[in-house]
Amino acid sequence: MKIPDTFTAGTTFRLRAGTGTILLLRGSCSADLRAGDDGFIVASASETAQWAPGSVAFSLRKMAQNGDVVEVLNGFMTILPDIASLPAGADTRSQNRRTYDAICAVIENRASRDQESYKIGNRELKRMPVSDLLKLRAQYASFVAQENGRGGLIEHRVRF
Structure with missing residues (x-):
């Protein structure tokens, strides 16, 4: 399983992580995304459209049956703007x-x-x-x- 380096707001976020996992995002946006019974962490396009562009730290955590919480993966991801929400003439240069x-x-x-x-x-x-x-x-x-x-x-x- 790999968290992408970049993700575009306004699109569906889907990650196969396994049951009992949670993905925490903190930075330009904040989200707590829990895996469903199918083991996928999903955030709809309408949810991610609210994510502000910028850098976010992430922590993927697994909940063990004994109640322990184990961090499986951590790092940083860049949220890219949803171009559908940008006005005409927006400067999209880096x-x-x-x-x-x-x-x-x-x-x-x-x-x-x-x-x-x-x-x-x-x-x-x-x-x-x-x-x-x-x-x-x-x-x-x-x-x-x-x-x-x-x-x-x-x-x-x-x-x-």
Whole structure:
């Protein structure tokens, strides 16, 4: 038996766990799910639609006949949003993708500027060197590629 790493809210959750088991979820949502007589833990799509997206800790526990409670499995799972409940125009990019896109925008904007710093009176502005931005972009490109299940780097929109 394996608890999934991710689960999409608004869909049916079904796990074969055996009779006498309970799955506890705590974090972005909270649920106590007990196995039925058939040994399946089930949460309907209407139940999971109420689960807030984010990280949850889980504990799968087995109730022994002598009254003992044994933790069989524990860990973390990510609840993904139910896209049916998202409004039109919702930004569904991951945090890594939003950061990558922002770095690319800074690089693109920087292409038309020739100074990294300037001073007016007692005020001074220093910009991150383009070489540092390129390194940061490559790092976030790698994160995004991993999220997308690809091992290679994503293609860059701006090149120097």
